[in-house]
Amino acid sequence: MKTLDLSTTQVYPAFVFGTLTYVLIVLFNLLVIVTIAVSKKLHKPMFILLFSLPVSDIIGATAFFPQFLLSIVLKTRLVSYPACVMQAFLIHLYGSANLLTLTAMAYDRFVAICVPLRYNSIMNSHKLITMIFLIWFIDLSFMLILFILFVRFKICRKNIVDLFCNNPSLLKLVCEDTSINNLYGIALIIVFQGGTMLIILYTYAQILRTCIMTNQTDARRKAIQTCGTHLVVFLFLQINTMFTFISHRLQSTSPFLRRTFGVSVLIFPPILNPIIYGLKTNELKQNIIIFLKRNVGSTK
Template identity: 70%
Template structure:
């Protein structure tokens, strides 16, 4: 039996899960959240600007890396400002259009990061396994094609995913998570959403499966090449660069996988699901620029030079 939509679908005001913050902790939590968001924005902007102004970093690896802070800031900005507003006002209401927008941006961030990291893995694979052909394969034209393809696949897939929700009238008003996303939007409707479900599964397979396959293959080949090489310095540099990339990828992949699994099984405690959901929007945007900034020697040196130059002036 199909339940008719309530008046909530006309008012389009939704209620997110309560934050459970006591009155005494409202302002400390607000200050902590604001500092966290500003730190994320500052660190990612620092990486962006350093790559943009440093000609030494105008290489395929860093041009691909340039897209990661953009994606990270999209995710953080989709989450933090509304969260800070909710903390101060103690209101968890959000309009349906705003919820749709937040879900779109958060999914663009998540899928974008996985696709960008896959492209970076391919770049490292060519650089280490086929060094003599690297400049030919990763020439400017091919690099632009890779970047355009990443964002086209990302935006088109997520846009279609969200548009499949817009056609439904909502009959519920409770968002089961601390922010809007595809699974929480699906639970608002009482209509037949099998098409959405099938498309969502196909998107998960594509966005999760393809990057994971690329990472496994490229790193297996990189490891094989590193073992076979007789140059300790080259091997150490390759392992250091790839190790940094792998840590960033695993942080995002593990969090995303646990979140998707938790939404598929009703037996998973809501608090566990929400913890993984929030961690995806905090840890990768916070850690990505720090990990790359500290572990990638060339980037770290240019960041230090950029800061010294601007502080002294």
């Protein structure tokens, strides 16, 4: 693999920045996980679904940052083949888990806003457990098949074109026919990117329609604010991920842009998700403050 294009003076700032970013991602997301777990008031469908988001964010960050920080210190992107495949698997697992979780959360908001009187019967504990199980079962199943299809090949090259290992960059190491892998990859893009986008567009169109029709200004404002934030997070993940995948299939795309968009998917959602949902969701924000006062304050 190629060396990192970092001068001696850039190594230390890059390492400090990367370490701080990773530590903040883990701390912020763990805070959300622990707060939801210990606060009985948050044992509601929306927050139980939200629980999966910081879990997948930590998986994605942990797959990327330790290896990246090691590369900074060693000034090389050298990584073993098994470690590269594992990193790629975890990163893809993270991305698709985020898409599925955000889609499930959109459905929860759709039920809460559009059919509030039936919310408790629709979003019951059985359906909630089923949704969470399906998110991770579908994610694990599809990603395992993706990488089982890859590991049957023998690689003939050694240079990963991105700053981290992923399926498109791994396939570029193979000199055999990868048409089956390419077709399966396209099918995954259609299912995960296209399928989740269709569900999101439908649910938010219905939510917007309900908000326009309602006469309760305050309820309408809160609904639009919550859904607007959720939509921004989803679209950021969708657009950046889609650009990264498509850029691997277009030779004219700038490698710098491809790497920038790819790395942004692993940095911004994991660090912004807990901040956005922690600050914008009043109930979660209040319980985080209570949790911090109770545990951090008591140690002083």
